[in-house]
Amino acid sequence: MNDYRFLLSGKWLGFFLLACAAAVVSVYLGGWQMDRNDHLIGENTKITQNYRAEPLTGAGAAEQFTAHDERLTWHPVRLTGRYLPEDQVLVRNRPQDGRVGYEVLVPFRTQDGDVLVLDRGWIPTGEAANGMPDEVPAPPGGQVTVTARLQPGEPAVSRGAPEGQIASVQLEELRDRWDRPIGTAAYGEVFAEDPAPAVVPAPAPEPEIDSGPHLSYSLQWYAFAALFFVAYGYAARQQARNDAWDRQYAAEMERRLSRFYDEDGNYIGEGDEELVVRQMEMADDMPAHLKSLMRPQPRRRRSRPTWEDEEDAMLDALEHQGR
Known part of the structure; x- marks a missing residue:
């Protein structure tokens, strides 16, 4: 279940509430269409039973x-x-x-x-x-x-x-x-x-028995209500898969980068570092959070010695004097 811990985040809770709201509206519209279908069935029943009674x-x-x-x-x-x-x-x-x-x-x-x-x-x-x-x-x-x-x-x-x-x-x-x-x-x-007059207005036409589209519309709305949760579950499943892939990919990239850089970020590869960097930069279609792994920054050349370098130099000089 740790793979789905993201469902407790604000964004995914918002998605869930949105799916619930959309489902409620769909169920309401489905019931409304079902009521219209029931009314139409009742009207058709009246026509069938009464018209020629x-x-x-x-x-x-x-x-x-x-x-x-x-x-x-x-x-x-x-x-x-x-x-x-x-x-x-x-x-x-x-x-x-x-x-x-x-x-x-x-x-x-x-x-x-x-x-x-x-x-x-x-x-x-x-x-x-x-x-x-x-x-x-x-x-x-x-x-x-x-x-x-x-x-x-x-x-x-x-x-x-x-x-x-x-x-x-x-x-x-x-x-x-x-x-x-x-x-x-x-x-x-x-x-x-x-008695019938010689000229009469045209009588009303016989009403048609028509089932109408209300039943199919109602079933569609109920199906939409279920599909919102299906879509939410599918999106959550895809997110979990993507997160697992990202973790796997990050681990693979960390293993790969360890061949070229030590823990302090110093280049330890055998080839040209610029070539390695260019190869990493070719993966421009990678997700933003992985580009830092694909494009490591080359170590800057220092023009001035640090205090650590100066301390090492002093120790070396004292060691030579003691000999």
């Missing part, structure tokens, strides 16, 4: 507009009553079949007196430059039986709209606009009217 009728159908059970989204309901065309509004900026148009919303009063919001379908933008529709098909007059699929209301948006239009199917806004009590828990997308 037998319509709800009577009071049970009308109650869904005031207390909507989200599990019944896309479920058909059959209602009998009268349209209130004087309060008709258009929902702007609604794309369908590659074109931009409008959804036609009309309040509908049932035989029991409940007022509900029905979306009769989609109409395209007209040919005029003002962006308005050329014609809005009128709802059938008198008593009519409609079959529609339940949809929850939409959130409010900050965009405005011209007179007679709204930016989203925000049911509370419609209640205030019409100044009458209406069901604000859901609205209905009409796909059949009896």
